[in-house]
Ligand SMILES: Nc1ncnc2c1ncn2[C@@H]1O[C@H](COP(=O)(O)OP(=O)(O)OP(=O)(O)O)[C@@H](O)[C@H]1O
């Protein structure tokens with residue numbers, strides 16, 4: 001019980017400057033994520049979701065407030081300390097992929113594992129497992145530019161999971177996927193969650209959000225709801241017909 | 249159920265129990281199994297409307313069974329139903345009524361209403377996810393219905409977000 005939260009923020013604020021005009025993107029967020037928890041972050045466009053997870057991953061400096069990771073103060077760390085932390089225990093999936101353009105898919109996915117100190121063999125096995133789980137085995141030798149948007153997105157997820165991060169931060173990881181590929185991603189996230197990795201994931205996709213233990217809703221940079229999903233399930237459980245009502 | 253019975257009878261004449269089995273086979277787990285009583289009631293109405301007719305077929309050492317077949321009027325009714333576009337979804341949402349009327353009651357906090365509804369929808373979505381996992385991969389009819397329900401639910405959630413942004 002003495003394990004500290006994986007993520008804790010205290011009155012976290014981000015104000016961008018837009019040509020001299022202050023744009024408050026995150027306005028006083030207090031968020032605690034316990035080890036192994038899967039937290040989904042939802043909210044309208046512009047409500048500050050990306051800004052929040054970028055700050056949690058040290059990709060964007062905070063304006064004020066505190067960020068604690070695994071019980072250690074993180075917002076005051078240097079760039080290089082953040083880089084080390086990301087290498088060792090944070091996986092990040094960007095909303096707009098950010099793959100390394102001049103490397104193959106396979107190398108993109110293996111790199112984080114190698115940087116984290118895995119052997120070449122372990123990195124390759126991990127890569128094969130992740131690409132397989134996401135239906136991308138056949139694309140291993142392609143370069144990112146040759147991939148469809150939905151494929152790039154899945155590679156970005158595989159890359160983020162490559163170093164078995166204890167904390168996965170993901171920004172809309174299914175935004176460009178059709179329902180079949182989304183199902184693969186859901187299955188992989190379920191696996192990662194069962195393995196005890198902590199997940200903080202921004203999503204508009206209710207199928208993804210509904211897998212979380214907890215849903216946090218942002219509006220205008222503030223948390224307006226934070227709690228478990230509804231449990232008022234329909235009983236008795238049975239056939240699809242109990243949930244699905246045909247019209248007519 | 250009227251149209252599904254007409255469609256089955258357009259393929260071949262059948263008695264009530266065969267129709268029940270055929271419906272179960274086609275819709276699999278996706279559709280609440282019709283009970284035989286409902287089927288006979290519906291057949292009776294279709295017969296009264298002149299869309300189907302029944303003939304008694306004798307069976308050795310069993311009571312006669314009624315075999316139903318489609319009439320020309322039944323065929324026409326079926327063609328009309330198949331040819332015309334189906335109604336789109338109508339938004340007659342009870343929750344939206346609550347949301348709009350809540351301030352007048354002076355008790356309900358809109359933000360709290362929306363948050364509770366979101367959690368409820370997400371709980372339903374989780375049920376649908378689990379249902380999809382438990383459904384046979386080959387049962388395309390059931391899987392497509394579940395996916396349809398998921399997409400409707402996603403639209404409801406998106407709408408909820410719009411309500412949260414725009415209602416004062
Ligand atoms: N680099 C930046 N410079 C100035 N303003 C920014 C910058 N990045 C984000 N913003 C502003 O901060 C606010 C929050 O943006 P953010 O990207 O966090 O929203 P979001 O919730 O992720 O939206 P979406 O769902 O569209 O991805 C918006 O008003 C946005 O215009």
Ligand SMILES: [Mg+2]
Pocket residue numbers: 049050051095171
């Ligand atoms: Mg964003």
